[in-house]
Amino acid sequence: MHTPTAQVAEITWEDLLRVLEERPEWLARVRQVVLPPELLSLPEAIRELRDAQYQTTLQIQELVEVQRRHEERLTSVEARLDRLEATVQELVEAQRQTTLQIRELREVQQRYEERLAGVEDRLSRLEATVQELVEAQRQTTLQIQELREAQQQTNLQIQAVWEAIQRNTAQLKDLTEVAQILTEGLRRLEGTVGDIKGTLLEMKYREQPYAYFGHVLRKVQVVPLRTVEDDLEAHLAWEEVKEVFRLDLLLKGRLRDHPEHPEVWLAVEVSSVVDRGDVARAGRRAALLRKAGFPTIPVAAGLGVDEEAQREAQWDKVVVVKDGQVFFWDEALRHYFLEGR
Numbered sequence: 001m002h003t004p005t006a007q008v009a010e011i012t013w014e015d016l017l018r019v020l021e022e023r024p025e026w027l028a029r030v031r032q033v034v035l036p037p038e039l040l041s042l043p044e045a046i047r048e049l050r051d052a053q054y055q056t057t058l059q060i061q062e063l064v065e066v067q068r069r070h071e072e073r074l075t076s077v078e079a080r081l082d083r084l085e086a087t088v089q090e091l092v093e094a095q096r097q098t099t100l101q102i103r104e105l106r107e108v109q110q111r112y113e114e115r116l117a118g119v120e121d122r123l124s125r126l127e128a129t130v131q132e133l134v135e136a137q138r139q140t141t142l143q144i145q146e147l148r149e150a151q152q153q154t155n156l157q158i159q160a161v162w163e164a165i166q167r168n169t170a171q172l173k174d175l176t177e178v179a180q181i182l183t184e185g186l187r188r189l190e191g192t193v194g195d196i197k198g199t200l201l202e203m204k205y206r207e208q209p210y211a212y213f214g215h216v217l218r219k220v221q222v223v224p225l226r227t228v229e230d231d232l233e234a235h236l237a238w239e240e241v242k243e244v245f246r247l248d249l250l251l252k253g254r255l256r257d258h259p260e261h262p263e264v265w266l267a268v269e270v271s272s273v274v275d276r277g278d279v280a281r282a283g284r285r286a287a288l289l290r291k292a293g294f295p296t297i298p299v300a301a302g303l304g305v306d307e308e309a310q311r312e313a314q315w316d317k318v319v320v321v322k323d324g325q326v327f328f329w330d331e332a333l334r335h336y337f338l339e340g341r
Contacts, residue, residue: 213326225245229241236292244292264297283316299319300319300321302322317332
C-alpha cells in the first residue's frame, strides 16, 4: 500500500517577510539568531555614546563661558594696571622734582655755611681790633671818652635800625595777609567764572543741539524733564528720580547712520572743563533713564576735558564733546544698542 506524497507549498521571500511583520516576536527571535551579540548591542552603545557626547558638549560650553569671564576680568585688571602705571609715573615725576628741590636747598645751605665761615672770620678780626682798641683806651682817657660817645651814637643808630626792621616786618606781614586774601579771592573768582562759562555753555547746547549732535542724529530735540516725570516715578525710587532731575540737558533723535534703529536719547552733563565727576554723573543718570525704559547714551560736554576724565569716559563708554568735537560716539553706540546690550 503506497502513501500518497504530500505536496509541499512553496514559501516565497515575500511570504516570510509578511509573517515576520505579523509576528514581531518571531522577528526578534530571528534577529537573535542571525545577528551577532555585538551588533545587537550596537544601538545601546550608540545611545550611551550620544549621551556622553551631550555631556561633553555641556562641559565645553561651561569652559567657554568660564574663559569668557576670565578674559573680561583680565581686561579690567589690565585697564586698572594702566591707570596705576600712570599714577606711579606721576609719583616718579614728583619725586624727581623733590630731589631737585633738595639739591637746590643743599646748595643754598652750602652757600650759607660759606657765608657763616666768612662772618666768623670777620668776627675774629673784629675781636682783634676791639682788643687793640681796648689797649688804646688804656693809653688815653680821652680816646676812651670819645669811643664811649661814639658807642652811644652807634647804639642810637642800632636802635633806629632795629625799630625800622620791626616796622618793615609788620608791613611785610600785612602784605602777606593781603596776598593771601587776594589769592583766595582770585580762586573764588575763577570758580565763579567757571560756573558762568558752564551755564552759558549749557544754554548754548540747549539752544543749538544740531550744532553739536546734528551730524549723528536726525530730528534732534530737547526733552523737558517734566514730560517724562510720570514714567520716571513709575519705574524709579524717589531718590533716583531726584538724581535724574539734576541732569543738565536731555535730548532725543534718530540715528543718521542707522535709520532702522528706534530713537536714541542723550543724557548730557555740561561744564566748562569736563572732569571725572561729570563723566560719572552722566553715566549714572543715563543708567537711571535706561532703567526707566528710555534708550539713553551718557554724554559729558565742555570747552575742555582733563586727561583722567577722558580715560574714564573711554573706559565707561561715555561720549565726550570737547569744544564741539565728539569722541567715543561709535564705541558708546555699539555698547548700548548695536551689540544688543
